[in-house]
Amino acid sequence: MKNKVYIGYSEVATLISIMIGTKAFLGYPRLVTQLGMTAGWIIVFFSGLISLCLWLLISSFLACFPKKSLTAITESTFGSIIGTVLNIVVFTFSILVISNSLRIFSEVVIITALTETPVIVLTLVFILAAWIAAYYGIEAISRSAYISFPFIIASVIAVLILLYPYYDFKQITPIWGSGILSIGKNSFLGISAFGEVILLCYIIHYFQFDVKKVKQAGAFSIILVTIFFAAIVIVYQMVLPVPTSIETLVPFYQLSRSINLGHYFQRVESIFVMFWIFTAFLRLSMGLFVSTIIFQDTLKLPYYRPLLPAICLLVFSLSLTPADMMQTVMYEDIKFNYGWLVTFVLPLFILVVALILKRKEE
Amino acid sequence: MKCRFGLLVLLLITIIFTQGCWGSQETDELGYVILIGIDKGEKNIVKVSFQIAVPQPVEGGEQKKATEVVTVEAASIFGAKELASSFISKNLTFVHNKAVIVSEDIAKEGLSKYINPLVRCRELRRTNYLTVVRGEASEFLEHNKELIFEKYTSRYIDLLMNASKFTGFVPESNIHKFYQGLKSPGLQPITALMAVKNKEDDKITKGQDIGNEKKAEEEMAYLPGDIPRKGGAKIEIIGQVVFRDDKLVGFLNGKETRYYQMLTGDFQKEYLLFQIRKNLIRV
Numbered sequence: 001m002k003n004k005v006y007i008g009y010s011e012v013a014t015l016i017s018i019m020i021g022t023k024a025f026l027g028y029p030r031l032v033t034q035l036g037m038t039a040g041w042i043i044v045f046f047s048g049l050i051s052l053c054l055w056l057l058i059s060s061f062l063a064c065f066p067k068k069s070l071t072a073i074t075e076s077t078f079g080s081i082i083g084t085v086l087n088i089v090v091f092t093f094s095i096l097v098i099s100n101s102l103r104i105f106s107e108v109v110i111i112t113a114l115t116e117t118p119v120i121v122l123t124l125v126f127i128l129a130a131w132i133a134a135y136y137g138i139e140a141i142s143r144s145a146y147i148s149f150p151f152i153i154a155s156v157i158a159v160l161i162l163l164y165p166y167y168d169f170k171q172i173t174p175i176w177g178s179g180i181l182s183i184g185k186n187s188f189l190g191i192s193a194f195g196e197v198i199l200l201c202y203i204i205h206y207f208q209f210d211v212k213k214v215k216q217a218g219a220f221s222i223i224l225v226t227i228f229f230a231a232i233v234i235v236y237q238m239v240l241p242v243p244t245s246i247e248t249l250v251p252f253y254q255l256s257r258s259i260n261l262g263h264y265f266q267r268v269e270s271i272f273v274m275f276w277i278f279t280a281f282l283r284l285s286m287g288l289f290v291s292t293i294i295f296q297d298t299l300k301l302p303y304y305r306p307l308l309p310a311i312c313l314l315v316f317s318l319s320l321t322p323a324d325m326m327q328t329v330m331y332e333d334i335k336f337n338y339g340w341l342v343t344f345v346l347p348l349f350i351l352v353v354a355l356i357l358k359r360k361e362e
Numbered sequence: 363m364k365c366r367f368g369l370l371v372l373l374l375i376t377i378i379f380t381q382g383c384w385g386s387q388e389t390d391e392l393g394y395v396i397l398i399g400i401d402k403g404e405k406n407i408v409k410v411s412f413q414i415a416v417p418q419p420v421e422g423g424e425q426k427k428a429t430e431v432v433t434v435e436a437a438s439i440f441g442a443k444e445l446a447s448s449f450i451s452k453n454l455t456f457v458h459n460k461a462v463i464v465s466e467d468i469a470k471e472g473l474s475k476y477i478n479p480l481v482r483c484r485e486l487r488r489t490n491y492l493t494v495v496r497g498e499a500s501e502f503l504e505h506n507k508e509l510i511f512e513k514y515t516s517r518y519i520d521l522l523m524n525a526s527k528f529t530g531f532v533p534e535s536n537i538h539k540f541y542q543g544l545k546s547p548g549l550q551p552i553t554a555l556m557a558v559k560n561k562e563d564d565k566i567t568k569g570q571d572i573g574n575e576k577k578a579e580e581e582m583a584y585l586p587g588d589i590p591r592k593g594g595a596k597i598e599i600i601g602q603v604v605f606r607d608d609k610l611v612g613f614l615n616g617k618e619t620r621y622y623q624m625l626t627g628d629f630q631k632e633y634l635l636f637q638i639r640k641n642l643i644r645v
Contacts, residue, residue: 115484131372132372132373243546258488318527
């Protein structure tokens with residue numbers, strides 16, 4: 001099964017870009033604005049830079065273990081018990097992240113489009129769709145990401161450009177916003193936003209190309225998304241200046257609602273909502289797929305598909321655990337502050353230990 | 363085969379559940395509010411007036427009136443909207459609302475408590491115009507029905523506000539701008555000013571002879587309702603309202619509004635009259 005998967009560099013790069021970039025349609029612009037005030041975009045820029053450096057480091061270490069996923073490296077390095085425990089930790093984290101994303105996406109759909117639909121129905125629809133996509137595997141998901149990518153990018157650029165009557169560059173001053181120290185601290189914490197790039201390490205054995213290309217795909221995604229994140233945050237702050245921009249729950253939707261170019265060009269957000277929902281679907285599908293693969297590799301099972309119903313049920317149930325949307329947003333903030341421990345620090349630690357042991361053996 | 367059947371069932375479920383049936387509302391069940399007026403209440407806290415679009419008959423022919431104005435007293439705007447449902451067959455919605463018009467008294471009292479819920483209302487957009495009217499908002503809405511060049515008042519106000527770009531008489535005045543002014547530490551909110559032209563004033567009376575220089579200087583120095591004119595609709599939009607925090611503290615006339623825009627950098631283009639060697643020159 002694994003050898004039959006054929007996906008190229010472009011598909012992987014676009015898929016990871018979408019995985020990271022989906023946050024732009026959720027609360028990310030508000031969160032960085034809250035932390036950096038008018039310097040929110042600087043936090044994005046530095047977080048992207050730190051993430052890029054960490055990714056280059058991690059992918060360089062990964063190159064020493066050709067065609068071996070991080071799950072396999074963990075187990076071979078730490079033994080079957082500790083290795084399995086570490087892999088289960090990563091699996092749990094990914095499940096919690098997907099279930100929270102599932103809930104947030106469903107809540108966002110309620111806010112933006114289907115206001116009266118119960119949240120349970122939307123989570124059910126999303127998880128069913130993600131199940132189908134994950135069943136068909138990474139090839140189907142990455143091809144869908146590749147095909148939809150130009151449309152998603154075009155929709156984002158269109159929103160940003162159409163808001164030009166509101167642009168006021170004074171709104172992004174003072175440049176250093178909440179202060180250099182705060183920016184430095186939050187830029188480091190903000191690397192969690194780029195954590196999805198690490199997924200590449202867990203599915204590396206699916207790619208036909210070498211680790212060097214995987215490294216490039218990850219780097220490309222981080223750079224591209226950093227540029228888009230920064231542009232979105234700048235436009236967001238120019239349209240909705242700092243005190244008001246902290247109040248908005250779904251910033252990008254609020255931006256698109258503000259588009260008003262004369263009598264005949266307004267109320268256009270419904271056109272864009274379609275692309276954002278598809279982006280959410282791709283993110284959930286890929287998240288579900290990677291989580292299942294991590295679990296499959298941890299348990300050393302020959303197939304992943306039989307695991308999908310159980311994992312879908314788990315994600316679905318967990319997504320309905322938060323009492324309301326505010327609790328879900330709070331969990332997302334916790335992930336923003338501490339997620340980097342699992343997404344960057346843990347893989348780096350595992351790879352460093354693995355390399356030391358490998359050198360010793362040699 | 364089994365797998366394909368299963369997929370088909372899943373797809374069907376997905377299609378059925380994403381139709382939005384929970385929130386579906388037929389177009390003819392909705393009453394589209396196009397203007398909201400807010401006044402001080404007599405029996406309750408606030409008197410809210412809704413100008414509602416009257417749908418055209420399906421069987422053809424012309425509907426006599428394009429809009430209907432209803433006024434309800436309640437403790438809040440949304441309370442008034444719900445109360446209105448007790449005597450209006452349609453479910454009122456703000457999705458096509460164009461402007462929120464506030465009376466002078468309410469503006470003096472403070473606008474925060476009325477604007478904050480509107481900012482958070484999903485149906486209402488921040489691009490809605492927000493203006494203050496001299497006198498009663500409900501009276502303004504009543505007079506606003508008698509239009510000449512447009513059928514719908516919302517369109518009329520839309521065009522008047524847009525025309526101000528070429529005259530400089532009216533500032534950009536919407537909920538977004540007001541809220542921005544209210545929340546930003548370095549700004550104070552402003553809104554456009556409106557009024558109804560008094561019937562008794564519907565003739566141009568001869569004023570005092572103050573000399574051409576003074577006349578040229580004061581050419582645009584009018585507040586709404588005071589423009590010497592004859593004919594046209596009864597409503598006038600000229601000048602702006604100045605707020606300190608959320609409370610009205612004064613008016614700027616048409617001339618002062620132009621100067622204000624020059625200072626803030628919003629001034630675009632307009633004609634200015636000067637007297638040079640006893641000749642009036644327009645540039």
